[in-house]
Amino acid sequence: MVLSTTERYYLLECLSGSKVIRADARRVDQFRPVEATCSFLPNSNGSSRVRLPDGSECIASVKAKVVKVESSEVTDLLNVEVDINGQRDDAEAVVSFSSILKESLAQCIPESLLKLTEKYAFELSIDAIVISYPSGISSFYSILTLVSMAVYLALKSTSLPLLTSTTEDAEVEEEPTFSDDWDLAKLLFPKDRLLAPPLLFVLAMVGPNLLLDPSVEELEVAENGLFVGFASNKAGAPIRSISLNSTNNKGLSTNHILDAVSTVDSVGGSVLKALNSIVENSTSEF
């Protein structure tokens, strides 16, 4: 997306002043509104669809498969793939989003959640497909939060069949069997536990200001950016600085980073609550 020189100056002036005026009227700590739904894919254990006002849209699916456990590493049981429509599989954004998501998921999914019996476990295949995004965007970081929300909703809506065979099968030659009554299925992330999939929040720096969930235009003029993870109800790893555009780059100060973490800390809970209400009230329609 190319901005005209005057648009760029105007935007920069509005965003870097003492009172920040964002073009879409948001406060600095306000997200773009999203539309979301989940559980509409009958062939997946969990699924979701999330869309931003600019038309960016991500569809995510979680499929579980029973596998024999050889190692005790969670990363071996997680298969995360991001696909961005029109981008090659080895495109930078595709590769880095996949690995960022996988790392952050591996950090907050305990092995016990996937372990089925002593010998078997669920392997999760998580696919996130970005079906549309504004044309000519210079940075895909405007959709990282979107992708992480889609993955969050897909995982939150993931249900797994109830195991009917024994969990102590170390000595037994038996494959696990499941109840075929889906009413007995249990959620991967039970409602009564604090445990939740992680979210990733992008923040952009313009002058002394910090903007949560920057829009495509804001990324064009941002001087620097970073993303901060939110898991177990607090901000934390991964925290990484990101380069948002090639024209306007300045260093990141410690204050910015601390501010970013505390912003995410203060808004994260509300985001989880809003997303959870979608899971609970889902009509399972596309």
Add this chain to the structure above:
Amino acid sequence: MSVISVTGFGHQNVSVDSDSEDDAMGDIEATGFKSSIVTPGERITDDPTWMRGHGTFYLSNQTYSSVAGSISRVSKLLSVIPFHGRYSPETGDHVVGRIVEVSQKRWKVDIGAQHDAILMLGSVNLPGGVLRRKSESDELQMRSFLKEGDLLNAEVQTVSQDGAAFLHTRSLKYGKLRNGVFVRVPSSLIVRAKNHSHDLPGSVSVILGVNGFVWIYRTKVNANTKTENSASINRVSAQLSSSRDYTPGQGSESITRLEEESSWSIYSDQNDEDFPETIKLNITRYRGCILALAHCEIGITGSRLVNAYHASMVYDNIDALVSNQVKEAIGRDIIEAEKMRGK
């Protein structure tokens, strides 16, 4: 204050029982056509006296619709206007566009249509007098007038056979855009009117491009005196050029300088220096109002925009305009107020 709004997807419900047959019967008598809504492959008429316009095709003496849309009849011209689709330019349309390419003697401009519009070097006012001839040096410095990414407003001068628009900016109300923000809405929501630029309350002006590209900006300071100035310049240069051997730069030096300064300023990339915060906030509020009208699929006009602006004033903080509920409330306000006034 909510940090995020997450809502379900709003869908129109699929209703299988259609009452289209009732409509069709009612319409036959009124118009002589089956129905005002037609879909591709539907026969419209077997009367060969109709001229067939856009959205129709002709096969063995029958006229069929080629799009999903509503029938339009203008004297003997029969066409079908699709419910939805790209902007299709018409001569005289006031549009806002963005330069996508600078090539020899012409700019290509994205106006959201099927083809990029063409702005010829000969169709713009250049520094140094309205009627001076374009020289080779102008060709070489085209980027210093308008470059990729620049926004401008212009009039559609002609439309070529294949639908490409040719633009011109030969009037002081057209040209490069400054001091504001861009927003895009579906072109079907902009009602074609006599006037598409409006000065609004709060020192804000708007250009509602017929193509759905909208520019919201600070009302020109001293707009009156400026227009007067340039009008007098026009007169001066017109007088000068009436003498046959006139060349740019000839004549009194002071007049030439005045001309050049004012003309170069129309291609300036500088926004106003003293830009009050209140006006910036108003610009953002108007942008929110335009999106609220678009969200409610209400046709956007200058007066509706003013109404929406006033309706939005119940929200002190502009961040309220982000939520869809607020947009819908503003939309309802507008429609109800118009009903009250018996519109």
Add this chain to the structure above:
Amino acid sequence: MSRFEIYSPEGLRVDGRRWNEIRRFECRINSHPTSSDGSSYVEQGNTKVLCLVQGPMEPALRSQSSTAQGSLIVNVSVTPFATVERNKRPRNDRRIQELSATLTRTFNKAIVLKNYPRSLIQVNLQVLALDGGLLAACTNATTLALMDAGISMYDYISSVTAGIFDGQTPLLDLNTIEENELGFLTVGVIGESEKLALLLMEDRVGMDSLEKVLAIAIAGSHRIRELMDIQVRNYGKHKVAKLANQ
């Protein structure tokens, strides 16, 4: 795998349908107004397809530009989670490429391309869930999305599959289980006519039963055209009502 009873002596199929019944068909038009010029979403049973159309627009490459008529590009991508078993297909998967080519051929004839010189129309299909009738669902979704984009077409192309059971009974609109067991074909019918814009038969269907299978497939396509037309008109009424507000 145990053999399913594809067609019971009582005349019921695996999912309880009769021989001549199509699956639940639901569609939406203009599902993605911000990110496309035309869009649609089609569910045929458990097959779910999303279609986004960009254009008619200025082609990115000179080679896509013809002064005689518009060019059409159709991309199909089947998501890895579309099938019960996750299956990531390579981008150059031969079956998918063939599918794209078939759709391109069909719609090259259906669109009034001479109206769009020097322009490109790009159709992107995303298959979100797959349970038989892939080509049929893609065809129907493309028809609707092109219409939403206001692109001129000679008529609807509506599509469905039909197969033959035991060389005797034709079955309409097959799901994956039935597709795996039976010889079947896909037709794309032009509007309310009996003419085909598309025929694809990859398995054996006895010549003597071909007529029966075609007859039921055409009838099924007509039913689908009807359902799509209702949806398009409902959308149109909604749009016209809004316009009256202006």
